[in-house]
Amino acid sequence: MIPQRFTPKLYTLLREGYGVSSLKADAMAGLTVAIVALPLAMALGIASGATPEQGLLTAIVAGFFISALGGSRVQIGGPTGAFVVIIAGVIAQYGFDGLALATLLAGVILIVAGYAQLGQIIRYIPHPVITGFTAGIAVIIASSQVRDFLGLPIDEVPAEIIPKWAAYFAAFNAIDPWAVGVGAGSLFTILLLRRFAPRAPGYLIAVLLSALFVAATHAPVETIGTKFGEVESALPSLSPPAWDFEKLASVTPAAFTIAFLAGIEALLSAVVADGMTGYRHRPNQELVGQGVANLASALFGGLPATGAIARTAANVKAGGRTPVAGIIHSALLMAIVYFFSGSMTSIPLASLAAILFVVAWGMSEHRQFVHLLKLPSSDRAVMLLTFLLTVFVDLTAAIGVGVTIASLLFMKHMSDSVSVTPQGGLVADALDNEQEDTTQRTELPPGVEVFRITGPLFFGVSNALVDTLHDIGQKPEAMIIRMKQVPYIDASGAKSIREMIKVCRDDGIKVVLSSPRKQPLGLLKKAGVFENGDDVVCAPSYDRAIEIAQDIVEQRAPNPFAETG
Incomplete structure (x- = not known):
């Protein structure tokens, strides 16, 4: 008999009984989350150096398996901001097949980690490291969207943060007022709705209004259609990556990074959900579910995925009770892509950039960042070092050095005691x-x-x-x-x-x-x-x-x- 800690929450809850009232609540929550996830998945797909279809495909396929096989009642999975930098780097270096191979391997690593009962690992990542890391990712995401928000005529934006901003400054004299107007309008709409109508789907409303404006005025701004062509309306189909042992060895470090980020963010999201619902997740099964989801996403041509804190919180607030809400969210996204993909080509990139600015601000944990600056110097040093390494070096070095320095400082404090x-x-x-x-x-x-x-x-x-x-x-x-x-x-x-x-x-x-x-x-x-x-x-x-x-x-x-x- 499989121990309960390795049993998906969905199976346990269905076995206990699932009624009509739960289905109604989950259906409404699934619809709400699908509306939130639709523009976000496209924006994250584009920001990662992939396509909007791949972002949507990830939310559909990985979102289904994270809900069906995970260890949380209300976890919603899909592409997230934490992966943007890693995905873009892997695609630039190894191509999309290299990314798919790294994602497959990351899925295997997560499954092994789950069955090795490493689900409690989140307890051993110091809070200053997590805060510095997420704040650094927020800076990188926001920086990556400046070109689209301002409509700058830059064909290839450098990956490193300093050359990137040097390119921006060099092109500032060619800012497109149409793109700025559309982006600023979208940003204003999202913030206004958050302030006065927090339950309204601000991302979707901003995207729809901007798309209608561009279509009505024929504004000369870059859209999904002008950059990526038509969005395919086909259902997900298997497309395993081409591979060989040499490529597998070359992407292994990236696979471990993807697995680490997926595991950490998924467990963080599950902990947040536990605090909102009063239930407890199964951390080891959550890692197994994340592993299967990443395997499936890679086999269907998607991107790395993990638990998404914002979408999970939206699910809880909308009344989601069981993993069925996440499955419904996935099914609705698939239906939207199949029936309404033609309408997505009018969405301006500046509007999606505005969405990612808001996502980056939410990821920055600015209140926690300021709070930690008031704590002892050792905590400040660890957070700032992790932040700077994330922004100016890379994510793997930031996590590794941050945890190492935090551990050494902890041992020093213990030695002093x-x-x-x-x-x-x-x-x-x-x-x-x-x-x-x-x-x-x-x-x-x-x-x-x-x-x-x-x-x-x-x-x-x-x-x-x-x-x-x-x-x-x-x-x-x-x-x-x-x-x-x-x-x-x-x-x-x-x-x-x-x-x-x-x-x-x-x-x-x-x-x-x-x-x-x-x-x-x-x-x-x-x-x-x-x-x-x-x-x-x-x-x-x-x-x-x-x-x-x-x-x-x-x-x-x-x-x-x-x-x-």
């Missing part, structure tokens, strides 16, 4: 919850020294113990190491303990480990810390450690193996 301190007397220890009688004795027995370790003992602080040991003055006969506040120890920490024991053995000092927890004690045993017999003794409590230390000093040390259980 770990203390290895000498304890010069018997004092009450609230952290250990051990009620020690401070009136019984105010000093340690002669010849006994005590150190307390507080915090995880890992490679970032593994030398602190030996360094502290070297700093003590007169060498004791017995050394107690209090470990109750050590929740975790790694191989480097175990090595540090062994080195400390060796130093003590060379100096004739016996070591007593007081109150070690289960994980540190188990690792120390595996590391061979107790192999040398009477070099080290393990005591179950601090009181017992004092007794053992006194016995050692008085040359009456107990059998070291009697206390190590």
